[in-house]
Every structure is written in C-alpha cells, then in structure tokens.
Amino acid sequence: MPDPAPALVLRGAGRRYGERAALRDVTLELEAGRTLVVFGPNGAGKTTLLRMLATLLRPHAGEVRVLGRPLPGDGYAVRGRIGFLGHEALLYRELSGRENLRFHAKLHRVAAGRVDEVLDAVGMTARCGDPVAELSRGMVQRLAIARAVLHEPELLLLDEPLANLDPAAAAQVAPLIGVGGAGPSDRRTRVVTSHDPAGGLQGADVALGLKGGRVALLAAATDVEPAQIAELYR
Amino acid sequence: MMSAVAALLAKELTLELRTRESVPSMVLFSIATYVVFHFGLDRDRVTGDLASGVLWVTLLFSAILGVNRLFVAEYEQGGFDGFLLAPVDRTALLVAKALTLFAFLGIVELVAVPAFALLLLGPPLTQALPQLVLVLALANAGIAVIGTLVAGLAIQTRARDLIVPLIALPLLVPVLLAAARCATPLLSDGGAGALPGNWLAILAIYDLLFALIAYAVFDFLLED
Ligand SMILES: Nc1ncnc2c1ncn2[C@@H]1O[C@H](COP(=O)(O)OP(=O)(O)OP(=O)(O)O)[C@@H](O)[C@H]1O
Ligand SMILES: [Mg+2]
Numbered sequence: 001m002p003d004p005a006p007a008l009v010l011r012g013a014g015r016r017y018g019e020r021a022a023l024r025d026v027t028l029e030l031e032a033g034r035t036l037v038v039f040g041p042n043g044a045g046k047t048t049l050l051r052m053l054a055t056l057l058r059p060h061a062g063e064v065r066v067l068g069r070p071l072p073g074d075g076y077a078v079r080g081r082i083g084f085l086g087h088e089a090l091l092y093r094e095l096s097g098r099e100n101l102r103f104h105a106k107l108h109r110v111a112a113g114r115v116d117e118v119l120d121a122v123g124m125t126a127r128c129g130d131p132v133a134e135l136s137r138g139m140v141q142r143l144a145i146a147r148a149v150l151h152e153p154e155l156l157l158l159d160e161p162l163a164n165l166d167p168a169a170a171a172q173v174a175p176l177i178g179v180g181g182a183g184p185s186d187r188r189t190r191v192v193t194s195h196d197p198a199g200g201l202q203g204a205d206v207a208l209g210l211k212g213g214r215v216a217l218l219a220a221a222t223d224v225e226p227a228q229i230a231e232l233y234r
Numbered sequence: 235m236m237s238a239v240a241a242l243l244a245k246e247l248t249l250e251l252r253t254r255e256s257v258p259s260m261v262l263f264s265i266a267t268y269v270v271f272h273f274g275l276d277r278d279r280v281t282g283d284l285a286s287g288v289l290w291v292t293l294l295f296s297a298i299l300g301v302n303r304l305f306v307a308e309y310e311q312g313g314f315d316g317f318l319l320a321p322v323d324r325t326a327l328l329v330a331k332a333l334t335l336f337a338f339l340g341i342v343e344l345v346a347v348p349a350f351a352l353l354l355l356g357p358p359l360t361q362a363l364p365q366l367v368l369v370l371a372l373a374n375a376g377i378a379v380i381g382t383l384v385a386g387l388a389i390q391t392r393a394r395d396l397i398v399p400l401i402a403l404p405l406l407v408p409v410l411l412a413a414a415r416c417a418t419p420l421l422s423d424g425g426a427g428a429l430p431g432n433w434l435a436i437l438a439i440y441d442l443l444f445a446l447i448a449y450a451v452f453d454f455l456l457e458d
Pocket of ligand 1: 017020021022040041042043044045046047048049
C-alpha cells in the first residue's frame with residue numbers, strides 16, 4: 001500500500017550558505033511512489049535541495065517534511081529510510097568496495113548477504129576487492145549507487161545518478177534506481193537531478209526547474225516540453 | 235549503538251593498518267624527541283620530575299599528531315556524510331573515535347616508553363611499571379576524549395593544524411600536570427615511590443568531566 005500522505009512537502013523552504021541564498025521559497029509536494037526530476041543550470045540549487053531532503057543540510061526557512069516527518073527536528077526518524085546518491089561517492093578510498101558496503105550494511109543493520117546482492121546488481125562483483133582509489137570513475141559511481149540502495153530505502157535522492165556511467169552500466173543500474181533505462185520498477189519515491197531534458201523527463205511524474213535557487217518551473221512531466229527545460233539554461 | 239561503534243572502530247583500524255598515516259609518525263616523533271632531549275639536556279639519564287616532564291611533554295605532542303589526522307578521512311572522503319545518513323546515534327562516532335585514539339596512544343607508548351627508558355631514564359622501570367601503566371591509561375583516556383572533541387571541532391575549519399594544538403593543548407594542561415605528578419615518584423631514584431592518590435583522582439575526575447562534556451556537545455558539533 002502506498003503511503004497516502006505525500007512523501008515530500010516543502011513550503012517556502014530556503015537555505016543559505018553564509019550570506020548567499022542557495023534556495024529560496026521552494027514550495028512543492030510529491031506523492032509517495034512518484035518521481036520528481038529536478039533541472040537547472042550549475043549553481044541553481046539542485047544539490048542543495050537534495051542534501052536538505054537527505055537531512056544533511058538544515059533548512060533555514062519555511063517548512064520541510066520528508067516521509068511525513070518535519071525536518072530538521074525529526075531527521076533521526078527518516079535517515080535510515082532515505083537513499084542518497086550525491087556528487088561524492090561517500091566511500092573510503094583505501095577500503096575496497098566490498099569493505100565499504102559491509103561497513104554501511106552494519107550501520108544500516110542490513111544482512112551481509114545483501115552486500116553481494118547489490119554488488120552483483122551493479123556489475124561490480126569482479127572488482128569489489130580492489131581499493132576504491134584504484135577504480136575508474138564509473139566504477140566508483142556504480143559502488144555509490146550500490147551504497148545508496150543497500151538498505152532498500154523508501155525515498156531515493158539521486159544527484160546526477162548516471163554521471164560517468166557508460167550506456168551499458170546505465171542500463172544495468174536502471175532497475176535499481178529506476179532511472180536511465182526501463183521506467184520505474186517499484187513504488188519508491190524518487191528525486192532525481194538531471195541536465196538531460198529528454199532523458200530526465202522519461203519515467204518522471206513531476207518536473208521541477210530551478211534557477212538561481214527559485215522555482216522556475218513546476219509541472220507534471222507529461223506537460224513539459226524539452227524546450228521549456230532548455231529555456232532554464234539560457 | 236554498540237554494533238555501530240564496533241563497525242566504526244573496525245573501519246578505523248583497517249584504514250590505519252592500510253594507510254599507516256598516524257601511528258608510525260607518532261612513534262617516530264616520540265623517539266626522535268627523546269633523542270633530541272638526550273642531546274638537548276646533555277644528559278645520559280634523567281630522573282624524578284624532570285624524567286616525568288620529558289616523558290609526558292613528548293607523549294602529548296605526539297598525541298597531537300594523531301588528533302590532527304583523526305577526522306581527515308571522514309572529511310576528505312565524505313565519510314561524515316555517509317555516517318550522518320545512517321540511522322545511528324551520533325554518539326557512536328564520538329565513542330569510536332575516542333577508542334581509536336586511545337588504541338593509537340597505547341600502541342605508540344608500547345614503543346615510546348621503552349625507548350624513553352633506554353635513551354634517557356635513569357632508574358629501571360620494571361618495578362614501577364604496573365603503576366605507570368595505570369597512569370598512562372588514565373592520561374590516554376583524557377587525551378582521547380579531549381582530542382576527539384577538538385578534532386571534531388577543528389575539522390570544518392581550514393586551519394586545522396593551527397586550531398588543534400591551540401585548543402587542545404590548554405585543555406590538556408591539567409592532564410599533563412596530573413599525569414606528570416603521578417609519574418614523578420615512579421621514575422625517581424631509589425626505587426619506585428608511592429603513587430600520589432590525589433593527583434590520580436584529579437586525573438580520573440578530569441577524564442570523567444570531559445567525557446560528559448563531549449557526550450553533551452558532540453551531536454551539536456556534527457550538525458550542519
Ligand atoms: N558548501 C557550500 N558553501 C558555500 N556555497 C555553496 C556550497 N554549496 C553550494 N553553494 C552555493 O549554493 C548555490 C547552489 O549550489 P548547488 O550545489 O546546490 O547547485 P547545483 O544546482 O547542484 O549545481 P550543479 O549543476 O553544478 O551541480 C551555488 O551558488 C553554490 O555556489
Ligand atoms: Mg549539483
């Protein structure tokens with residue numbers, strides 16, 4: 001049963017870094033099980049939005065509710081239910097892929113067998129014993145995806161998930177994250193950032209365009225033309 | 235909580251075994267310092283309060299090296315975020331880091347204290363060893379807790395190498411003072427004297443005080 005309450009509620013949400021406002025007055029709702037795709041030029045605030053939803057950054061203004069809980073107050077209650085894939089892999093470079101995932105499995109109280117399962121799903125079984133420092137960028141990204149989905153989170157926050165992945169790898173991880181190949185394969189809620197208008201809209205339910213930290217576009221994905229998104233980047 | 239501490243501690247020790255970033259430099263630093271004292275003081279042997287002072291000042295400075303590096307991997311490799319995303323009590327990180335530092339200090343002293351006895355110390359150490367181990371353990375606990383607190387505080391700042399000694403050393407002066415007073419009779423000529431109980435108690439109370447302070451503020455340090 002999908003949760004009847006919206007998975008995400010933002011009302012006038014804002015976030016600053018020092019004096020600079022990175023997000024201003026963001027208002028949106030996302031139903032559970034839906035996919036939100038976020039577009040916007042470099043520095044538009046996409047990463048800031050995702051990190052705020054992941055409880056890594058506290059909102060400075062407005063109201064933010066994730067999986068029904070208000071942030072930052074109830075951050076502890078939603079942390080284990082979120083899978084976050086950021087610009088950085090969040091892996092220790094001197095540990096192997098498997099060691100890193102085992103470490104996260106313990107923190108998330110996930111059975112060790114699940115580690116091998118996700119390693120296989122991202123096609124990293126063969127190289128999972130190598131230190132992360134010795135892997136290619138795409139391989140590290142695959143491990144980062146494995147880490148993000150390890151604990152089968154209800155909410156996936158994916159910041160440019162296909163960065164550095166070759167087409168075959170993108171297709172391989174698609175069933176895990178529901179992005180980039182076949183459409184969503186499960187009822188997870190997703191927030192995905194993208195710079196690719198056509199690819200990003202595919203499989204998305206709602207499209208959000210950010211510009212200078214403000215909402216410049218918010219509409220059902222089916223109603224959005226790629227040209228409107230290209231407009232954001234002008 | 236305990237399983238998270240165990241996982242963090244195992245990760246910490248694996249990383250150190252693989253990179254050898256902290257312990258070897260701490261060991262080398264302390265031995266080099268004893269050699270420098272050997273020539274700087276122009277003596278073959280020191281005893282009593284001088285011996286105790288030399289021992290502790292050296293151990294303290296080598297500890298600062300370890301404190302400086304304590305959170306580097308978390309910061310540079312995104313380990314902090316990885317940990318913050320997990321449904322784990324944040325105190326687990328404090329406990330694991332303090333235990334890591336405690337372990338590092340113990341390993342360093344395993345080499346540094348015999349080196350001190352060999353290079354500088356007049357009276358033989360054998361008799362006083364059990365008491366000295368007790369003093370070392372209590373002082374290490376204090377250094378571990380204060381060091382973790384300061385390292386956590388300094389990691390977000392750019393001038394880490396400056397901030398850590400600047401904040402840690404003043405906070406560690408009472409540890410240094412008490413530990414040195416405790417060790418003085420143990421390192422004196424004419425057989426080991428008795429441990430001064432009052433200084434030992436001060437050391438223990440100071441440890442406890444900072445354990446409570448660290449417990450109270452560590453969560454706040456990790457907040458964005
Ligand atoms: N740690 C930080 N400290 C200070 N300012 C920051 C920090 N992170 C981001 N910013 C600023 O916040 C604004 C939004 O940045 P953000 O990283 O959210 O953009 P983005 O949309 O993810 O861009 P990109 O497409 O390049 O990933 C930018 O002006 C950026 O300079
Ligand atoms: Mg970004």
